[in-house]
Amino acid sequence: MKGEKWMIYKNITFKADPFSYDLVFDDRITLVGGDSGTGKTVLYEILEDLRLTNEYKAIKLFNYKSDEFLEAMKRCRNNFIVIDNADILINDDIRTFINFEFSNQYMLFLRNCDGLNVSDKSFKVLKLDNNRITLEEEL
Amino acid sequence: MIDIYTEKKDSKDWILKNDLYFNLNTCNEEMSQNEIELIQQVDEAKLTPDKHIETKYGLGTIRNLSSGCKTLLNIVKHPDKVVCVEECGPNVLKIIFEMDNIKVYMSRPTLFEIPDDAEIRFNDTDVVTGNSGYNTWWSREYERREMDDL
Amino acid sequence: MKYLWTEDTGAGLHFWQLVNQLFFDNELVIESKESNQGILNALSDLEIKESDKYYIAFDYVVDNQDIRNKYRLLRSLEKKSEGKVIILDIICFEHLILAFDKLVSWTGTRKADKIKIREDVLSAIENHRINLSKINSKKTLQYIAGFKRYSTERVMKSLAGELTENEKWSVRGSLMGECWYKDCCVSDHLYNLRCGKPEVEHGSEKMRMLIWSEEIQKIIKEVIV
Numbered sequence: 410m411k412g413e414k415w416m417i418y419k420n421i422t423f424k425a426d427p428f429s430y431d432l433v434f435d436d437r438i439t440l441v442g443g444d445s446g447t448g449k450t451v452l453y454e455i456l457e458d459l460r461l462t463n464e465y466k467a468i469k470l471f472n473y474k475s476d477e478f479l480e481a482m483k484r485c486r487n488n489f490i491v492i493d494n495a496d497i498l499i500n501d502d503i504r505t506f507i508n509f510e511f512s513n514q515y516m517l518f519l520r521n522c523d524g525l526n527v528s529d530k531s532f533k534v535l536k537l538d539n540n541r542i543t544l545e546e547e548l
Numbered sequence: 549m550i551d552i553y554t555e556k557k558d559s560k561d562w563i564l565k566n567d568l569y570f571n572l573n574t575c576n577e578e579m580s581q582n583e584i585e586l587i588q589q590v591d592e593a594k595l596t597p598d599k600h601i602e603t604k605y606g607l608g609t610i611r612n613l614s615s616g617c618k619t620l621l622n623i624v625k626h627p628d629k630v631v632c633v634e635e636c637g638p639n640v641l642k643i644i645f646e647m648d649n650i651k652v653y654m655s656r657p658t659l660f661e662i663p664d665d666a667e668i669r670f671n672d673t674d675v676v677t678g679n680s681g682y683n684t685w686w687s688r689e690y691e692r693r694e695m696d697d698l
Numbered sequence: 699m700k701y702l703w704t705e706d707t708g709a710g711l712h713f714w715q716l717v718n719q720l721f722f723d724n725e726l727v728i729e730s731k732e733s734n735q736g737i738l739n740a741l742s743d744l745e746i747k748e749s750d751k752y753y754i755a756f757d758y759v760v761d762n763q764d765i766r767n768k769y770r771l772l773r774s775l776e777k778k779s780e781g782k783v784i785i786l787d788i789i790c791f792e793h794l795i796l797a798f799d800k801l802v803s804w805t806g807t808r809k810a811d812k813i814k815i816r817e818d819v820l821s822a823i824e825n826h827r828i829n830l831s832k833i834n835s836k837k838t839l840q841y842i843a844g845f846k847r848y849s850t851e852r853v854m855k856s857l858a859g860e861l862t863e864n865e866k867w868s869v870r871g872s873l874m875g876e877c878w879y880k881d882c883c884v885s886d887h888l889y890n891l892r893c894g895k896p897e898v899e900h901g902s903e904k905m906r907m908l909i910w911s912e913e914i915q916k917i918i919k920e921v922i923v
Contacts, residue, residue: 444616445614448605504847511831521656522762523656523762527827528824
């Protein structure tokens with residue numbers, strides 16, 4: 410609903426032994442950055458299974474292997490969209506779609522916030538602590 | 549000298565999709581001890597002689613390395629190419645900017661440690677030194693982009 | 699000494715000079731460092747004396763990667779300064795003008811569409827950005843979508859520019875438009891006045907009303923002279 414926070418998923422939690430994931434989102438658009446090697450693509454691959462469950466069926470996944478990425482993205486409504494390799498995939502057209510299609514929520518593995526309607530709560534990094542993986546604010 | 553290009557170019561001498569290039573080319577090349585150490589440093593991954601990797605996330609193949617690590621290896625193995633570093637985290641960029649005679653593409657700045665004596669040339673023209681030079685160049689570039697509404 | 703450093707060079711710098719004159723009785727030393735990088739360079743080289751304080755007017759928006767990087771560097775310098783460097787909570791100079799509650803009535807702008815867009819944008823500002831999902835008006839969203847590369851700062855500058863085009867209200871020049879700080883009337887065409895006619899006519903009184911507006915007061919209350 411316009412004027413209120415519109416989140417498809419406020420949090421995504423699941424187990425993927427030996428790890429547990431507890432991802433909490435504070436904005437409609439989340440950018441996951443930080444160091445290389447922190448497990449972003451690992452997370453993406455687990456989501457490929459998770460999105461096939463009833464609870465998380467709103468998840469849509471895109472990466473550099475996705476066919477017709479732009480067209481497929483633009484068809485999304487009321488989805489939780491995850492884009493890996495977003496730094497090389499996203500152009501101004503996609504940014505406009507992300508900014509103005511409010512029905513979707515986004516988790517972008519992206520280091521460049523230019524042109525995106527982000528807040529200070531959008532910037533996150535993946536943190537691994539005692540086999541528990543969370544999203545922490547990027548300092 | 550590190551050459552930074554900020555306008556994308558479609559050329560066989562450019563690597564824009566690092567995962568793809570690595571998975572089809574670089575991963576099939578012999579990895580030196582230096583490269584094995586880089587893999588350990590960036591991804592905390594142990595590369596076995598048969599190109600499997602052992603990481604805290606489990607076992608995989610060399611193609612399961614992070615995009616940033618693959619980018620670094622693309623640069624090390626192919627220093628003649630212009631390599632897109634936009635997917636690299638600050639940990640990888642720090643390593644890249646300690647190197648010399650390499651060419652990279654980035655369309656916007658990232659915050660990372662640049663050696664004070666790093667000689668950087670933007671788009672074959674503007675030569676700057678270190679962190680301060682790098683940041684000053686990007687400030688002017690953003691002002692230019694704003695004026696041109698880019 | 700107490701300093702206020704700004705990255706602005708034109709009307710924004712002039713604004714701070716007027717604030718210093720009319721609000722702080724010239725207690726501050728106002729300096730332009732010409733760019734955000736200029737501020738960072740100056741702070742990095744600085745040897746701060748015990749009695750000195752530096753107030754930094756750094757334009758901070760969340761949706762610009764270069765600004766975000768520099769802001770993080772600035773924050774680390776602020777932390778190391780042991781309270782001698784204070785970053786003022788500013789989006790940009792144009793936001794201060796846009797948020798002035800008498801902007802429309804004083805300038806006499808008749809751009810009804812931009813007036814409405816201004817209202818929508820101001821209502822949607824939170825934490826240094828325009829939260830687009832808070833905007834209901836299709837026209838306002840279309841206006842914002844029309845920017846080739848969206849940014850909070852661009853929208854603010856464009857809107858402030860459009861709403862101050864009348865008479866000599868412009869804030870795009872090397873100084874603030876004369877209508878802001880000079881006694882009325884400075885119009886070039888007195889017989890065809892497009893101005894909204896402020897309720898006060900003295901330049902310094904007009905500036906004081908601007909300085910006492912809510913958004914500006916939120917910022918300058920952090921400055922202690």
